[in-house]
Amino acid sequence: MKTPPEDHDLLRWLDGEMSAAERERFDARLAADPALKAEADMMQRLSADLRTHLPAEMPVPYGDFFNSQIQRRLAQEEDQAPVRVPASAGWLSWLRLQWLAPVGLAAVLIAAGLTTLKQGGIGIPEGGSDTYVHSIYVPNTAVHASTYHSTDAKATVLMLDGLEEMPADRKIVGFNITRGEVDQDVAATTLFDAEDNAVAVISKDARSQPVLLTSSPAR
């Protein structure tokens, strides 16, 4: 009766997991042991037959329907799911959440408004990078928006009242969005901060829902 290491030797020989030296030694054993040789031959034939009769890849019946069904189910789940945020995504990923869609829109409008203000020279202190928000449009009437500007801090804070509770573990840091650029070719909007760094790139998915493609790491 073979010992376990001998079983493993036969296995490793069969599966090509032996070094050249090990294989040479095992071949010598096979030549000297007809019973072991017969078992090795049978296992080799079995392996060859398994590979022949069990294909690694098979055509999926109704392959196109297979894909479309998965997409349909993903869309259904997305509609029903409360929140699903990738752990590795940046803080701006909450712009994807449905309950923050109005806020996302507001942010874009503010960014666009600021661009207009900057271009028109209204409300921007000379030589400074401070920004003012003169008007805000929030489509969701349940949400009340207001701003607070501090010249000393060179910061404008946007406050939104009426949103659903923010998850306690969500790390939020501030960004001062000063302008946005729309790339029509790829249907994406890039938001820039005061130092002209790209903060986030936002696009739309197949169902016209906002999708955060990338964001700068939290600072």
Add this chain to the structure above:
Amino acid sequence: MPASTAPEPGEVPDIDLVKRCQAGDTRAFDVLVSRYKGRIYAMTYHMIQNETEAWDLSQEAFIKAWRALPSFKMDSAFYTWLYRITHNVVYDWLRKKKIQGDGEFDDSRTEHRIAAGAEAVPHGDQAPDTAMKNAELGKRIQQAIAKLSPEHQQIILLREVEGLAYEEIAAAIPCSLGTVMSRLFYARKKLQELLKDCYENAA
């Protein structure tokens, strides 16, 4: 066929598609589905040998993968990770059906039953031609695979069908290298026993 293969020229690498999926891009996931559905379906079909169930379970595996993608750390090849999910889906299905364990072959599990005439041929008779003989052997192999426990099915499919190396199998299951070799040895012995007459007649 290794678990991780270099992408074809012009083909988006799995890792890039996974990142896009993690950002919510369902179109990127559709590319991954197209890329791996044939392998996932084949693996599922070999385990349960029912086209309809294999189709549904393959769907389930991809849906579960989508749900789990946010937590996928990319510390293994995407296919290895997807394979693990698929195996768990099939294993759970088999457990619910309670068709593993007693070693008895359930004839209702296969849609491709052996023709009555073929089954009636006494062992040792020559098959009419090589093609028919091969077809018969293929069916016997499928039946034998279906009789194995899920663990033995898994190890045989990973090694013989997927062509994974021991280390890749250990990562996919996951388990130790010793367990891989031990399971593989006993799974092959069991198959030898189940197919003994095929090889004795052919000898």
